[in-house]
Amino acid sequence: MIDANVKGLRAGEARFYSLVLSPSEDELAHIGSDPAKLKEYTRRVMDEYAQNFKLKGGQQLRSTDLVWGAIVHQQRTHRGTDPEVAAGQARAGERRAGRQSHVHIIVSARDAEQKISLNPGGRKQRFDLTKWQVAAGRQFEQQFGYVAQAHEKLRPKARARDTTYDAGRLAKIGERVVRINLLVPAEQRLNPEKVGQIARDRQFDQTFYRMLSRVEERAHDGRPIDNAYHLLATGREQPAPQHTATTVLHAVQQLVRSGGGRDEQTEQIAEKKGRRRAELDIEM
Structure with a gap:
């Protein structure tokens, strides 16, 4: 589904973006790590995702205008860079303790009609990533009657840009x-x-x-x-x-x-030979 939704994208451009919804252990305890509730929450979050894009002429997107899919994972494993592994308290590849349910999402870089490019990591004027993340947290509270702790809330940082240089x-x-x-x-x-x-x-x-x-x-x-x-x-x-x-x-x-009779190798202008662009990974 994602692979077929690429009309209008040039070679080397990202085909999709990877998003991760990671509720806290307290949030998961509040909903009992219920996969059905996480799925419904994900659908609401993707509604917010679509509506967060600011398009020409004031066009408003809905989640039905997106091409996306998701999967719920109930477990996580330790990575070699985790503090617990460095301290010898766990081994890389071991399951993490506690509630670890989370959702992996992939969403196409083009809308369902393959007319609009949708990049959540682009200009803030087109997609405000922090605003969407805050809205996702608020959605969880409203949807499940949860009162978030201070450390669970993402607050935009109102800091003026340093213009010294x-x-x-x-x-x-x-x-x-x-x-x-x-x-x-x-x-x-x-x-x-x-x-x-x-x-x-x-x-x-x-x-x-x-x-x-x-x-x-x-x-x-x-x-x-x-x-x-x-x-x-x-x-x-x-x-x-x-x-x-x-x-x-x-x-x-x-x-x-330059002597056009010689055979020459054509390269993509958009990227240097041997380099590939990584897909965007956003964890919430």
């Missing part, structure tokens, strides 16, 4: 843009101020820097990216139709100059 970051980004502009045709040169504004809007996150590196690598290879601003702002390529012919012509010119 922003000026230095912008200066370095500007230098990279200058280097990129020396390698691309005039019509595809980037405005350093616009790139810097995108960096600020994304709060200098890792996605921005990965996409900037991709733009730089493509420029070095003689394959500049159409609509690089879109890539930097969203993390996704969206070629501008008016630039496509220019890009093809430039690529042909590079091929001729």
Whole structure:
């Protein structure tokens, strides 16, 4: 079901995301570790998951718009990195004591109509992960009449971002843009101020820097990216139709100059050879 729901995804993109619902021992005791109750709770949590996505035009998703599946596990085993194993109190692979019921979920990266990409680990403006986690905890309380302890509640941290190094970051980004502009045709040169504004809007996150590196690598290879601003702002390529012919012509010119008669190995632009993207794992 998940494998068939991939229309519109490029090679190398995540096909699904892995979520884990882990009630505390007190929460499990409250519902008697009842698998039926955990299943119904999971369905409600996935309703919250769907509704948490903020889409263009105010479109609202429901759980029926998702492609997902789940399984209830009643036991856990110790890992080699657990404190109990390090202290010699348990061995790796041994069952953990106490109530250990939890739910593993996999949810497709595309909606059921395969028209929308749904990434819970992307931009906060599109999916607020903490908000969803808080809602999941609140759902358990309301659904089962449970009063959560302080340590069982996830509270969003209202902490202002440290902007101390922003000026230095912008200066370095500007230098990279200058280097990129020396390698691309005039019509595809980037405005350093616009790139810097995108960096600020994304709060200098890792996605921005990965996409900037991709733009730089493509420029070095003689394959500049159409609509690089879109890539930097969203993390996704969206070629501008008016630039496509220019890009093809430039690529042909590079091929001729490099001796296009030789056999060459084609690699995915989206990722470096030999690397695979890990699926997102979120534990609650």
